Amino acid sequence: MPALKIDQLMIRKGMREHIEETGRVFEKFGLTPMQGRIMAYIANSDRPEATFSELVDFFRASKSSISTSLNYLMSVKMIDYKTRASERRKYFFITDGFFRIYFMQLLDNIQELKELCYKTVSMRSAEYPEVSEKILKWIEGANIFEESIQNVLNNIKRL
Amino acid sequence: MPALKIDQLMIRKGMREHIEETGRVFEKFGLTPMQGRIMAYIANSDRPEATFSELVDFFRASKSSISTSLNYLMSVKMIDYKTRASERRKYFFITDGFFRIYFMQLLDNIQELKELCYKTVSMRSAEYPEVSEKILKWIEGANIFEESIQNVLNNIKRL
DNA sequence: TTTTTAGTTCAAAATTTAATGAACTTAACA
DNA sequence: TGTTAAGTTCATTAAATTTTGAACTAAAAA
Numbered sequence: 001m002p003a004l005k006i007d008q009l010m011i012r013k014g015m016r017e018h019i020e021e022t023g024r025v026f027e028k029f030g031l032t033p034m035q036g037r038i039m040a041y042i043a044n045s046d047r048p049e050a051t052f053s054e055l056v057d058f059f060r061a062s063k064s065s066i067s068t069s070l071n072y073l074m075s076v077k078m079i080d081y082k083t084r085a086s087e088r089r090k091y092f093f094i095t096d097g098f099f100r101i102y103f104m105q106l107l108d109n110i111q112e113l114k115e116l117c118y119k120t121v122s123m124r125s126a127e128y129p130e131v132s133e134k135i136l137k138w139i140e141g142a143n144i145f146e147e148s149i150q151n152v153l154n155n156i157k158r159l
Numbered sequence: 160m161p162a163l164k165i166d167q168l169m170i171r172k173g174m175r176e177h178i179e180e181t182g183r184v185f186e187k188f189g190l191t192p193m194q195g196r197i198m199a200y201i202a203n204s205d206r207p208e209a210t211f212s213e214l215v216d217f218f219r220a221s222k223s224s225i226s227t228s229l230n231y232l233m234s235v236k237m238i239d240y241k242t243r244a245s246e247r248r249k250y251f252f253i254t255d256g257f258f259r260i261y262f263m264q265l266l267d268n269i270q271e272l273k274e275l276c277y278k279t280v281s282m283r284s285a286e287y288p289e290v291s292e293k294i295l296k297w298i299e300g301a302n303i304f305e306e307s308i309q310n311v312l313n314n315i316k317r318l
Numbered sequence: 319t320t321t322t323t324a325g326t327t328c329a330a331a332a333t334t335t336a337a338t339g340a341a342c343t344t345a346a347c348a
Numbered sequence: 349t350g351t352t353a354a355g356t357t358c359a360t361t362a363a364a365t366t367t368t369g370a371a372c373t374a375a376a377a378a
Contacts, residue, residue: 012282015282018275018278018279018282021275022272022275022276022279025268025271025272025275026272028268028271028272029268029272040279043276043279043290043293043294044279044282044283046283046284046286046287047287048287048289048290093290094290094293094294095293096292096293096296096297098297098300099269099297099300099301099304100300103304109184109187109188112184112187113181113184113185113187113188116177116180116181116184117181117202119177120177120181120202120203123171123174123177123203124203124205125205127205128205128206128207130207131201131202131207131252131253133255134202134253134254134255135202135253137255137315138255138257138258140315141257141258141259141311141315142258144311144314144315145258145262145308145311148307148308148310148311149304149307151307152303152304152307155303156299156300156303
């Protein structure tokens with residue numbers, strides 16, 4: 001197992017725990033445990049890229065789990081890969097867009113909830129205006145947030 | 160079952176679907192299906208408050224599911240309740256703080272991820288600075304978002 | 319004082335979600 | 349040309365999460 005030996009060189013003591021811990025925090029941002037682990041691994045391994053089999057070996061996980069996780073992370077552009085001429089394997093690396101991607105997804109969710117809230121307010125009878133007022137406060141919060149985030153996203157884009 | 164009859168008066172046609180749909184969007188903000196449904200129900204039912212048994216009846220759900228959901232929503236202050244003298248039951252209502260609460264939780268998560276990212280950068284060898292640069296961009300993004308959210312929270316607070 | 323109402327608690331069942339294993343494809347290599 | 353390496357796909361399994369049911373408490377009502 002030469003791959004394992006290389007890992008042992010590249011992954012220092014305490015690293016495995018740090019990777020697990022970081023992975024669990026990525027979960028709070030909507031990733032599955034394996035997706036979170038992969039993000040944490042690539043960020044922490046010395047080399048800037050990780051290969052498929054390196055991940056399989058390091059996590060002792062199934063190829064399918066690694067494969068589907070990598071593909072999800074690529075689909076949302078949290079990772080990408082490079083190739084080397086006449087080699088089939090891919091070298092996966094993290095992008096710098098993690099928060100941009102997360103907040104764009106959040107913006108979509110806020111938009112969706114806001115629309116349903118508008119519908120709710122429009123459906124409510126006039127009898128108890130205090131409920132509509134609260135929902136309008138939700139919407140107002142959502143609007144301020146949307147605007148603010150939109151602003152930040154524009155700033156980050158030109159970082 | 161007089162409660163059901165009242166519901167039929169208070170919950171108009173199309174409402175049940177609208178509540179289910181809204182509940183599913185609340186799930187995207189980290190609530191369980193039942194927690195989301197309850198939020199949606201209270202927001203949509205004509206009366207500003209809902210009772211425990213009203214929820215059990217409307218969703219044909221178990222008392223325990225309603226109980227634990229209500230207690231979670233109260234623990235994070237997405238709902239609250241009032242009482243009436245010489246009555247035991249509670250009248251649950253939504254607060255206006257949904258987004259404030261959500262954003263505050265998000266702020267905690269960002270803070271936590273940022274700290275682990277700092278640790279990651281500090282642990283990395285100097286050999287491949289491009290990875291640290293990307294992680295520092297995550298952190299930079301996190302900082303900008305934090306600031307922005309903080310701003311939003313201040314605005315929301317004084318609404 | 320007994321019954322009913324309004325919940326709570328927690329072990330077990332049901333559901334959902336994530337991970338696995340096995341069979342497959344295709345590119346590089348010997 | 350055959351073998352190995354690098355993945356993919358998908359049905360099944362395993363694990364985590366949510367919901368239920370049953371047994372309970374304690375306040376109000378009869």
